Amino acid sequence: MIFAIIQAKRNRYSNLNRYLVLALLFVLYNLTGGFLPFDNFPGPFILQYIITYGIAMTMGIYLFHYVYKEYDIDFLNTHLTISNISIYGTLCFFGLYLLPYYFTNSIDIARLCFTIPVSIISFYFLWAFNKRISNPVNPNEFVLRRNKLSLLSIACMVLLPIMTVIGDYQWLTFTVVNISFFAITAIEIDRYLYLLEHKKKMSEVFNYYKSDKEKPLAPKFLKNGLTRREIEIAMSILDSRSYKEIGEEFFIAESTVSKHASNIFRKTGAKNRIDFLNRFHSKVP
Numbered sequence: 001m002i003f004a005i006i007q008a009k010r011n012r013y014s015n016l017n018r019y020l021v022l023a024l025l026f027v028l029y030n031l032t033g034g035f036l037p038f039d040n041f042p043g044p045f046i047l048q049y050i051i052t053y054g055i056a057m058t059m060g061i062y063l064f065h066y067v068y069k070e071y072d073i074d075f076l077n078t079h080l081t082i083s084n085i086s087i088y089g090t091l092c093f094f095g096l097y098l099l100p101y102y103f104t105n106s107i108d109i110a111r112l113c114f115t116i117p118v119s120i121i122s123f124y125f126l127w128a129f130n131k132r133i134s135n136p137v138n139p140n141e142f143v144l145r146r147n148k149l150s151l152l153s154i155a156c157m158v159l160l161p162i163m164t165v166i167g168d169y170q171w172l173t174f175t176v177v178n179i180s181f182f183a184i185t186a187i188e189i190d191r192y193l194y195l196l197e198h199k200k201k202m203s204e205v206f207n208y209y210k211s212d213k214e215k216p217l218a219p220k221f222l223k224n225g226l227t228r229r230e231i232e233i234a235m236s237i238l239d240s241r242s243y244k245e246i247g248e249e250f251f252i253a254e255s256t257v258s259k260h261a262s263n264i265f266r267k268t269g270a271k272n273r274i275d276f277l278n279r280f281h282s283k284v285p
Helices: 002-010 015-035 047-068 080-106 107-131 139-159 160-166 171-195 201-211 219-224 230-238 241-248 254-268 272-283
Strands: none
Touching: 015 047, 015 171, 047 080, 047 107, 047 139, 047 171, 080 107, 107 139, 107 160, 139 160, 139 254, 160 171, 230 241, 230 254, 230 272, 241 254, 254 272
């Protein structure tokens, strides 16, 4: 996490900022879940559950958002957009948790009414995501590892509502939920090691930045550099992969690859794909 903070400060547009937000939400979840509820808390008793459930739901939805950004997913299907998932969760909380508690004054009944629909939505999300990333075409080892870790992370998060309703086994609940964050952390570490492994391939691109700083070529892009996804796609372009092959490798549309490629060319001063390859491909070790 400390490494992520340092890297994020170096590049304010880095995707590591999302990781830091996710880490903060997990910290808040562990703190609120560990200390609440307690008897001397000011205000009504239900307020403590509103706080803990609110943070847990925000953490879960943001994890889904994180995965969407990781795979450049806009939606898994018509209904599973991040905004829709947020709306479903909010409606379930107010309509199937707070209302049952208001009429019954029972946390157990409210928890059960809330858990069933939320679990159905969560498992449906897990199924749709697994279907989306299954059977990759020509995947590399990094992609395969990332897919497994992403599925592990989502599966652990999906289990949260069920473990909450089963009983007050905090040691088990916190262990499983935190595995979700550790899986994301493993993805980030693996990505960093993967980029180090292919450092030579990208060295000419980065050297171009250093040698061309004096030229008035999109200074703000030169300052911030390529994003992590752009680096991955740039390496694939240098491997002479087609946009279709790159899209299949990273589970994104061919048009999305083309958009990333346009950003890469603009940031490196290349006119097009051919110019980019002529400039850097011959210099790759």
